Amino acid sequence: MLLVGVLLHYLFPLLSLPEKRAGFFDDGGLSLLKSFPLVSLVPVKAIQPSLHDNTADLDRLKSALTESLPEQLRRCSCSIRIPFACMAKIAASFRAAGFAGYAVVQYEYDRLVLVDFVAEQPELLPALALDLGSTHLEATLLDLLTDKALARNAALNRQVSHGADILSRMHFAERKKGGGNEREGEGLAVLQDAVIASINELLDELCRETGVRPEDVQAVSVSGNTTMVHLLLGLSPRHICREPYIPLVNAPDPFLAREIGLKLHKQARVWVLPGRGSYFGGDLISGILATGLDQTEKICMLIDVGTNAEVVMGNNEWLIACAGAAGPALEGGVARMGMRAAAGAVEHVAIDRENWQLSWRSIGGGPPLGLCGSGLIDLVAELYLARIVDLRGKFQAAFPGQSAEHKRFVEERLLELDGEQVFQVVVAGEAGNKEPVVLSQLDLDAMMRSKAAMYAILVTLIGQVGVEFSDLHRISVAGAFGKHINPRQAITLGMLPDLPLSTFEPVGNSSLRGAEMILLDHAAFERSQEIARKITYIELNVNQEFMIRFSGSRFIPHTDPGLFPSVSSFR
Known part of the structure; x- marks a missing residue:
């Protein structure tokens, strides 16, 4: 058992930011040094x-x-x-x-x-904070004189045309210009050019919105997973996915933005938030900064679901973390009708089990195009409670004691489409692309694997330090997944622990918030370095306890229903 709690660590509290400043000065004076950008x-x-x-x-x-x-x-x-x-x-x-x-x-x-x-004080001192996502980039243009956000926007990461997921991009990066292995990887250069072009376009858009010139932007901070940072810097990600899973760098030193083709001020530097391992990058360090996890006295947890499910737990004395491949299905990236949490995604599903009617809600309120992660979780949880999905995650059309109304509802919704059994969530006439939004058995299988991985990750992590879920004061859930998820439904599936709903706190894009924080306060960047040093990282790829717990979690809610006393069990 890993005794993380006895490790000695230092705490770098984030200093409070002044309301307005001219750089290092509080109201232009020379009194006490406060936080400075x-x-x-x-x-x-x-x-x-x-x-x-x-x-x-x-x-x-x-x-x-x-x-x-x-x-x-x-x-x-x-x-x-x-x-x-x-x-x-x-x-x-x-x-x-x-x-x-x-x-x-x-x-x-x-x-x-x-x-x-x-000679004169400028009106603005702009800098760019960037969340370097694998599919989308999100950025904030900040004024470092006032700490205000001038504009915020998002853009597609052009790398998606060379691979929808991280693993496929890793393989693409190894493509060669010639036949010999000694040649430089052409694919790596293509991926770097793609993401640099995406960032420059996003910067141009933010500058158009605010009237700022790109060449006046003084710095950029970057928060992203380890692979995305490697691709941004033109570093090979080859060893990230191969045992013993060691990246080329975890904490890049600041460098000039123009060295990689970013069109900012000639002396603008790129500050990359440090990572801790192949699957634990600066985006999660950002999350720790944004939630103050490293400064709390009580034991708390942060969950960030994206390409992977990344989890960190601890307080101001110790931090332990791990990551695993539970993300794609939860993002909606594996399901046939899956999509990210964006306009047109079904984010909420409910089944009235008295009148046997189904209702849904899409992000933005428009005609639905597919299911995002929260909608998928809602749907499968509702289907389980309606006994249309059994504890193994399999469709079932009938069962003993089923009412006639229930049977009619199932017959209307559980259909054959293209030779496979699907559950119809939205009929074609109501869908945005005039095709029904459905859930297939293959989607269900992927969902079961993802939810099992999520819970196994959490159980494995708390097991490393000998605490119980009941010891957790707060569980922060980051990203679009955290913003839209219904914790009650995730508990029903056995994805999240059976705790009071007040324990769970959505925190939005904590990756971008952390990138903003280090621009606004040098102490936050120093704190990010200390966080990276103090974290104990558990590699799940070689963890046998994780694999055992994963197998036990592939039922709804679990093979041990006693772990989820608030969930109805149909056995």
Whole structure:
């Protein structure tokens, strides 16, 4: 048994953000150092050069900037660097401004990088926070002077045309230009170009909405899973999916955005949130930041379902995590009529078991196009409670004691389509694409595997530290899955533990929120590094306990119904 709780860790609390600031300063003063962003604006006023003071312009600027910094930074002798590419422009701007104005500086661990100088305070200091999803990208354009979100938008990740899922993209990345194995992978370059083009297009759209020029965007933070980060950086993901499942990098150092083709400010840096393993990336570190899981005294859990199901548990003393392939069916990516939680997706299904009528609700209220993860969970749970699906996850048309009304409902909905048995959720005339929205037995089988994997992941994780589900103070459920899911229905299926519904908290896109947080506060980035170091990661690919628990979870709600006392059991 892994005694994670006895590990010694440090806690880096996130400092509160001021309402408004001019970079490092609180209302322009030099009092106490509060949180400051990764790129900041510092007011500088230097002594004019003279025959009695022949200090060079850039040296004069550094000295004046040092004097303008908060006392804490001056006391720790925080060094200042001016990149060679910026020297001429900064020197000219500093002299033209009469040796007074505003320095644009980037925080870089134990030093500051001076990247620009302006005579007047600009209206905005824009930066981009990016959730690097495998199917969609979502980004926020922030103003670092006020901490305000200027715009938020999403776009399709162009990589989907080269592989709908992560594994197929890994294989695509290994395609070669020539026949020899020594040749560089052409597929990897294609995938990198695709995602870079997607980001630039999304940035252009955000800039059009706000009137900001892309070249004025000062930084970008990126939160994504380990494979997506590798593809963004042009690093081979080959070893991520091969034992012993070791990525090339977990915590990339900041680098210039232009080095990978991002069209931002010439000195804009890319800050990538660190990961912890092949299947535990910066998107989950972001989730920990956003939920404050690493700062709570009580034991809490975070679940993020996307391409994989990623789970972390702990408090301010310890963190343990694992990930597994429970995501695609829950996202709706495996089901015949599956789709992501977007406009037109059926997100809620209910069966009136007294009058035997079915109702549904789609995201956006328009004609339905398919089923997203929450709709799939609702549907299968309702079918189980209506005894149309048995405990093995198989359709059943009849059973002893069935009423005539019930039988008619089943006959109207349980049909043969293209040679297979399907349950019709939405008739063709009401569907957006004029084809019925249905659930097939193959869809059910995929759903049963995913729900079993989800519960097995959770049980395996808590088993590592010897706690019970009842010890959990809060379970945060992230992403679109968490936003739309009905925990009661997930409990019915045996996907989530049978706990009071108040235990479950939807937290939205925590990956994007974490990316926003590190831009707005350098301490949050440092905290993300510490979180990555303190997490104990369990590799489920070689975990025998997980496989045993997975097998036991492939029933509704479970082979042991005593684990789900609130769920009706039909045996």
